[in-house]
Amino acid sequence: MPDRAATTLERIESFLPERTVRVDELAESLGLRRAEAGVFRKIYGLDELRFDPGNTLFDLALPPARRALEALPEGARVRYVVYAHTIQTLAPPDLDPARMIRDALGLHDAEAFAVSQQACVSSLGAIDAVAELLRAEAGESNGPDGPSRAYALMVTGERAFSPTVQLIPNTAVMADAGAACLLTVGGPGDIVRSYLTRTLGEYAAGLRLTKEETREYGAVYAQALAGVMRGAVAEAGLDFSDIEMIIPHNVNLISWRGVIKEMGLDPGRVFLENVPRYSHCYASDNFVNYVTLRDSGRLVDGADYLFVSVGLGATLGAMVVRHRRR
């Protein structure tokens, strides 16, 4: 059986609104007591975040999407636009944000759909799903070894549009951001070497978990996430010491402290610098963090990185990506 053509990430871009607020400033609207706001800030490490109620989700999603599309080669086409989001309902039922994003980008021939079933992991899951569609299409049109001229655009971008979806009690304060990833199969971009998820269905209630269930989830979280991270690295045929850096979701510092302790990791190998600056931006974190690292020249050509994310409900996901400078 021939090797599957690898998924390649050709361009990743992100967008953050300029308006910065401190967690303290949101305490009243979120119903946080003084001590709760203090714990978020000093213990969970969530200090500032980008939050602009004047924006729509399109203001977050379209700028990075347009920049990512600049990497589309002449003559290539975007076959799919997939909008990955965490909150299931973001628009009235007669509006389809995925199609609206596609149309705003002028990609009228592309098929547009949304993925949200894995909450904040949906962006990684969307890349995996749409790459499979591209592979199937490449196999039909070009044969299994043929290069694909078809691309897909994965887009994120959603707003913390109400206190109900901005506060995950005792865990995170959600923030605004958007991101986009132009991908294909067999291209010259960063290579997706593995992708692994595990869904702990017993915690599917998400924000409606009981205190006892939340405590149980907290007790198994680090070990379960460590298992998914190790599994993704093993599936890529690598040893954990081969991973240059973990590019995480920005849930909070104390959760990462638990995972770092569980795995015996060097804390310097987990990129946490954006947690106090941007907080947790739904499905965008991995891509926002990637762009920070890339734009500051900190991604190493040929090195392997581990994207890690966790979604309410509760899906744990990890993707190994080999960076190729271009």
Place this chain on the structure above:
Amino acid sequence: MISTRIDEVRAWILSRHPERESVASDENLIESRLVDSLSFVELVYTIEAAADVEIDFDAIDIQDFQTISAIEKAFFARA
């Protein structure tokens, strides 16, 4: 044995963990999950009540909550 106000914090931790008989002063409360994300705010209120202080979050760090000894030093030293 003379009970001190830091013992109120120790008693609160033990009340949440009936499987435990004691907590060593240098035991890491976070890594051992004696205090988790759900209970951190309650820990803050327990310390404030026992030490009769209002914690200034601009002046503290997570290290101040790592162990019973650290809590005592950070919040009870002037008592």
